[in-house]
Amino acid sequence: MTAPHPPWPGPPADAGDPPRPAVADPEPLGRLVAAVEASDAPDAVFALSRHGHRTVHRSGTADPPPxxxxxxxxxxxxxxxxxxxxxxxxxxxxxxxxxxxxxxACLHGDRRRGPHPVTLAHLITHTAGLPALPRDFPLRALPAWGTNPYGGYPAERVVDAFLRHRPRHRRPGTRWHYSNFGVAVLGHAVTAATGTSWEDLLTGQVLGPLGLTGTTLRPGQDGGDATGHAKDGRTPVPAFDAGGFQSAGALRATPHDLLTFLEAHLDPGGSPLADALAAVRTPVLRRGLGHRHVHTVAWFRHPTDGGPMYFHSGATLGQQAFLGFRPDTGTALAALCTRRFRARDPFIAAAYALLYES
Known part of the structure; x- marks a missing residue:
């Protein structure tokens, strides 16, 4: 059995060729309305910030929320x-x-694992030589494939799968392959190296300093979480449980928190994380024909007529997200919807085009 497309994908397959805009309305609100309508989801929100001025539009095919x-x-x-x-x-x-x-070594204390160990830098840049998911993941996840496949694969199993893994290809750092497995391992390795839980690390080092009070690692008890839907756009699905993959895909956040996060990347100098924010904008590898695919520690980077744009998409079993920013125009975009990714899905394309033309 082979693993299907991961529930939280990277960029669309054709993202190397920036699309032309689907709408030409020069007004931000008009373009957001068009993007929301194009997304065809029960609940969709496009939140745009231009030099700190925010415009948000939320609508969808379902009844308005309370x-x-x-x-x-x-x-x-x-x-x-x-x-x-x-x-x-x-x-x-x-x-x-x-x-x-x-x-x-962080996870097991074993420093005798050959001359070319997988490092933390390899894991975050998808150059560790790991597959997208552990090899035994499909079998373990099968009983809850359509509802909770990751919840049955805990942290201990992620770590064990990594420590048992033997690469079949070149040494780490020489080949890029997008891997949820690798970034999940990174979270556990950093936790072990610092002696601090992932939630405490993230809260203390990122969420707290940036004032992101509406961002969490799990559903809240206040009824404030959006409900995801299946591909049909009608059937509700349970809240996503990332299991042992927290650092790769567990976060949930409000649109305004996401804009605050992105605005900090646009103006690193005004943030308590100034040096780190500047560091994650720096290219660390280039790949593909003509090296047109550029990656930083945290972002995919594509060229525009005015300068680079940075972005990352994501999806769970019932929701999708697109985050991006353009330093040359002072623009940040957070786009979210509550319908599972499907073939020829319009959501990511609409979000990418909106940021590219902003």
Missing amino acids: AEREHPRYEIGSATKTFTGLLLAQLIQRGALTGGESAA
């Missing part, structure tokens, strides 16, 4: 990795880590 849920938390799936990358950069800036630590 007033108390006007600003719910949405599951952001793989976009969680942008927070994980920033956390690692912050720990490096503080001198708590270097990024060159052996992940196996």
Whole structure:
């Protein structure tokens, strides 16, 4: 059995060729309305910030939510990795880590694992040589494949699968392959190396300093979480449980928290995480024909006529997210919807085009 497409994908497959805009309305609100309508989801929100001025539009095919849920938390799936990358950069800036630590040594204390160990830097940049998911993941997840596949794969199993893994290809650092497995291992290795839980690390080093009070690792008890839906756009699905993959895809956040997070990347100098925010914008590898695919510690980077744009998408079993920013225009975009990713899904394309043309 082979694993299907991960529930929190990276960029769309054709993201190397920036699309032309689907709408030409010069007004931000008009373009957000068009993007929400194009998303065809029960609940969709596009939140745009231009030089700190925010415009938000939320609508969808479902009935309007109750007033108390006007600003719910949405599951952001793989976009969680942008927070994980920033956390690692912050720990490096503080001198708590270097990024060159052996992940196996952090997790197992075994420093005799060959001359080319997988490091923390390899894990966050998807160059560790790990598959997208552990090899035994499909079998373990099968009983709850459509409802909770990750919840049955806890942290201990993620770590054990990594320590048992033997690469079949070149040494770490020489080949890029997008891996939820690798970033999950990173979270456990950083936790072990610092002696601090992942939640405390993330809260203390990133969420707290940036004032992100509407961002959490699990559903709240206040009824403030958006409900995801299946591919049909009608059937509700349970809240996502990331199991042992927290650092790769567990976060949920409000649109305004996500704009605050992105605005900090646009103006690193005004943030308590200034050095780390600057570090995660720096290219660390290039790949593909003509090296047109550029990656930083936390972001995919594509060119525009005015300069680079940075972005990351994500999806769970019932929701999707797109985060991105353009320093040249001072623009940040957080787009979210509550319908599971499907073939030829319009959501990511609409969000990418909106940021590209902003």
